[in-house]
Amino acid sequence: MKISTKGRYAVRLLLDLALYNTKDPIALKDIAKRQGISEKYLEQIIAILNKAGYVRSIRGAQGGYVLAKNPEDYTVGGILRLTEGDLTPVSCVGQNPSDCERRNQCVTVRIWEKLYDAISGVIDNITLADLVEWHNETSDQYVI
Amino acid sequence: MKISTKGRYAVRLLLDLALYNTKDPIALKDIAKRQGISEKYLEQIIAILNKAGYVRSIRGAQGGYVLAKNPEDYTVGGILRLTEGDLTPVSCVGQNPSDCERRNQCVTVRIWEKLYDAISGVIDNITLADLVEWHNETSDQYVI
DNA sequence: ATAAATTCTACTTGACAGATAGGAATTAAG
DNA sequence: CTTAATTCCTATCTGTCAAGTAGAATTTAT
Numbered sequence: 042m043k044i045s046t047k048g049r050y051a052v053r054l055l056l057d058l059a060l061y062n063t064k065d066p067i068a069l070k071d072i073a074k075r076q077g078i079s080e081k082y083l084e085q086i087i088a089i090l091n092k093a094g095y096v097r098s099i100r101g102a103q104g105g106y107v108l109a110k111n112p113e114d115y116t117v118g119g120i121l122r123l124t125e126g127d128l129t130p131v132s133c134v135g136q137n138p139s140d141c142e143r144r145n146q147c148v149t150v151r152i153w154e155k156l157y158d159a160i161s162g163v164i165d166n167i168t169l170a171d172l173v174e175w176h177n178e179t180s181d182q183y184v185i
Numbered sequence: 186m187k188i189s190t191k192g193r194y195a196v197r198l199l200l201d202l203a204l205y206n207t208k209d210p211i212a213l214k215d216i217a218k219r220q221g222i223s224e225k226y227l228e229q230i231i232a233i234l235n236k237a238g239y240v241r242s243i244r245g246a247q248g249g250y251v252l253a254k255n256p257e258d259y260t261v262g263g264i265l266r267l268t269e270g271d272l273t274p275v276s277c278v279g280q281n282p283s284d285c286e287r288r289n290q291c292v293t294v295r296i297w298e299k300l301y302d303a304i305s306g307v308i309d310n311i312t313l314a315d316l317v318e319w320h321n322e323t324s325d326q327y328v329i
Numbered sequence: 330a331t332a333a334a335t336t337c338t339a340c341t342t343g344a345c346a347g348a349t350a351g352g353a354a355t356t357a358a359g
Numbered sequence: 360c361t362t363a364a365t366t367c368c369t370a371t372c373t374g375t376c377a378a379g380t381a382g383a384a385t386t387t388a389t
Contacts, residue, residue: 044186044274044297045346052293068365077287082348088367101356102364117296130188143221148320149196152261152311153188159303167296176292189377212334226379232336245387246333336385346375354367359360 048125050078051086052117052172058096059112059169060176066098066105086124093123112173118164128164130156192269194222195230196261196316202240203256203313204320210242210249230268237267256317262308272308274300 057072069087073080087106090096095115096106108115122128129135131153133144144150201216213231217224231250234240239259240250252259266272273279275297277288288294 042186042188042269042272042274043276046348047346049275049293052296056292066365070365079348081350084367085348091366098366099356100354100366102362103357104355104365106366125186128186130186131193132187148200148316148323149193151319152196152308152316155311156304156307159307160300163300163303164296167299172292172296175295179292190379191377210334214334223379225381228336229379235335242335243387244335244385246331247388248334248386250335331389333388334386337383339381341380342378344375344377347373349372350370352368355365357362357364359362 042130044121045125047086048121050076050083051090051120051124053078054083054087055090055095055108055115055120055169056172056176058106058108059173062108064107066103066107068105071105089124090120095120095123112169115169116165117167117169117172118161121164128157128160129153130160186274188265189269191230192265194220194227195234195264195268197222198227198231199234199239199252199259199264199313200316200320202250202252203317206252208251210247210251212249215249233268234264239264239267256313259313260309261311261313261316262305265308272301272304273297274304 053076054072057076058067061067061071061075069083070080072078073083076083087096087098091098091106094109097109098104098106118128127135127137131150132139133141133147133150134153134157138144141147197220198216201220202211205211205215205219213227214224216222217227220227231240231242235242235250238253241253242248242250262272271279271281275294276283277285277291277294278297278301282288285291
């Protein structure tokens with residue numbers, strides 16, 4: 042029942058882009074350094090974000106990445122679903138429920154449905170813009 | 186971000202006990218058969234519940250298990266925390282947060298705190314008695 | 330005594346998280 | 360036009376853990 046580093050790093054990566062983005066692309070090396078995350082590992086994560094159109098890449102020297110959309114257009118839920126896969130607590134709920142022959146008889150499904158709704162309710166209602174705002178509130182003295 | 190079979194089976198096991206309990210102990214073999222779960226695997230799970238005082242065991246022939254408390258005294262959260270370990274989505278939140286040197290600077294913690302609150306809000310407010318009730322509502326025609 | 334049950338401990342298997350590694354392709358700058 | 364900086368691609372590694380299997384010891388009702 043844990044969010045993996047992949048998803049968490051993806052959120053921090055995009056937040057870093059949102060905070061440090063001017064108009065020039067940002068090299069992954071710099072993000073890795075600021076966030077204290079292996080650059081090689083971040084490569085794989087940002088590849089996912091790139092393919093999904095979450096970031097735009099500029100290749101070659103002085104290249105890097107920029108956000109493809111406005112911060113308020115990224116939900117945490119979207120980022121996590123992309124990197125973690127679906128976020129249902131069990132595989133028999135959600136929009137692609139795996140079929141289980143006990144489905145009809147099984148009362149516990151209701152638990153997982155309520156749980157999934159609660160989870161979605163949180164992560165689908167926090168955007169990168171919120172994170173930026175939270176950051177600005179709390180950290181004159183800190184960088185992320 | 187999945188609940189493992191251990192936790193899910195524990196819930197079904199206790200629900201089975203709540204539904205089929207009269208005053209006589211129920212053999213694990215019967216639960217395993219009804220639930221379609223390996224008896225050997227259930228052994229290990231019920232051992233946890235037994236040690237925690239969730240069930241009472243009667244050894245020997247005609248032995249088995251009975252619930253130690255009333256169904257309304259078991260929360261799903263309690264069962265899951267016991268079998269799954271803590272249910273925080275990341276290790277840096279909850280009552281035993283692992284210390285992270287980025288803790289003060291890290292805005293994403295707020296996401297995970299909100300998420301954990303939402304998760305707890307659901308699972309700590311569903312009891313075995315609720316599951317029994319849901320079961321009785323929906324299944325004249327079905328067994329669990 | 331026997332059979333039915335719980336209890337205990339060890340082992341197996343496969344999958345996956347969390348990286349690391351190396352080189353190919355692209356491009357700005359000198 | 361060469362160099363250095365960067366993204367892109369694919370393969371490999373390592374440890375951990377979920378999910379179960381296995382076998383034998385212990386307890387107890389009949």
